[in-house]
Amino acid sequence: MTATSLTTDASRTFVVADLGGTTLRVGRVAAGAGSAEAVRRMPTEGIGRYPGLTARTLQDRVVDQLTRELVSYLGSSGGEGASAVGVSFAGPMTKDGTVLAGPTLWGSATPPLPITNMLTRRLGVPVVVANDITAAAWRYASAETDPFCLITISSGIGHKVFRNGEVLISDAGHGGEIGHWRVDPAADALPCECGGRGHLGAMASGRGVLLAARRAAAGDPRSFGLSALADTAGGDPARITNEDVARAVRADDPFATGVLRACMVPLAQAVNCVFTAIGVRRYLFIGGFAVAVGHRFVTLLGDELTRLGCFGLGDEEIRAMLSLGAEDDDHCLIGMARMLDRTLPALVNIGGGA
Template identity: 75%
Template structure:
């Protein structure tokens, strides 16, 4: 496998990408840098844009988009001179870089995707791949002295626990998928994008909350009409957007806040479960929806968590466990760069990380 030479003494440069259910981001970063440059953003060619296609057709689209965009970026001045590539992927992944599922990318079951092998073959550079939340956790690892749990609330919900220098996940890719914990066992529970019903991600993610608020608006037209949502949605439930919902919650609109509280209860249950099971007392929240709602998201989630109660903790201690991450969308990109620094000697010409 060929690599691109780097001047003696100069920091290595990397191209990093984050493939999410809504957006694909690609940028460049120098080893040791704290910011990503020349970031390109584009809509992911997956489930969010092409809901009429089969899961396998969507997977093929997503992979081809990722490869072509990376090839293009590496061939242009922004990516020239990159010695390696790091890619974070929104789905559970084995240690050797095989994606097992992509609920927010292609929905239901499709063939296991050996993304590390594909990218190494097509890009002619060392490639490291990782689950997106695994990558994001590495951004915070050096700043968090104690074990922590990173939770993303965006198109879906995912989490990773970072402890003693590593992400707690099996080599076969199991773990870190709290979004697919079934919190509603009823037969008519909301369907998750993976195809199953009652999953946390189908209820408390940005897409899940949007579905809930549209249903609430249809069921309670008077409440909807009196809310801050009605004007921006032109009076129709289907006109409500996540952006409008986040704005309404930020100004404490009663209708929007009531719906969000109901969706956050199962997320509070998930935090409670992780705390009770393994004792982690630091929970960082990232993701487009959580960040759009902002500090109010933490306040409302804290309300639900204190109502549940965390065994052995008082209200102040319980609320102190929750915090927002850095308010940008570079978590995975920066985390991938730090993973590259740590894994390149062993990863050159091979696969990836979970």
């Protein structure tokens, strides 16, 4: 696939969904469009809402919710006449659209899920399913002239490298899951929702930062009491929210900023590793938490990355590598439509995206 070969047939319209660990979004995107229309947002019926349910029960619940919402949308004025359905999924997938894991959706391991075939049978229209960050990368593929790494900081952490017209990932779904890189080898390291410990996503995702803020507040009540977080949370560490943390960091609150700085250390190490391994010099950050913090997120990450150093680069060159993506939550919807526009004409037996 090449970014330059994307078609722009605006007469075609796609129904697209972004199935994330926190939110399910469904909308309509015309081929070649730069925005999504008639978007519906709702909480995902997964582990974030029902942490006590088994992984298999949550998997069934999430897939049923996705099917129900797509059926409803296809039957409404927003989805009538759609050429195809595209779904971005928060987890690793094979090239043929089989889900390998859904840590932020249903937690621990379950058998592989042939979600593309399931949805095709249930919906009766062509369906393409791709990893969420793979889909989001297609939003930026036509605008970015150099290889780039797209990293999402939301319920979890994921990344994809787009180079020479394709996302670098194996057909079996390996790669692009830096959130599950183990950065803390300690036996008692923080648990990840996938069942492992010490993973980057457990420490530097939105959920990881929130946990760190609550633990820091409980462990240092004096500093917490002087923070804006104490006001918004009513003095109760358990009532701190991600929105509270993001707002406090934007206001340069020392306590909240200190918490985020500590969480940035392993993220900076991850960026350093990608740069050192393959030389990519463009890193775009999306995801609810990164966007909520805004440009302070990139500034603080730049502080840690320059402290670590990137072999062969000066401080200004290092900071210039880091940017925020578009300040909305439609990356996967728009990217999925662009991916559909490119892949759908070539599909005979409808399969999933890489």
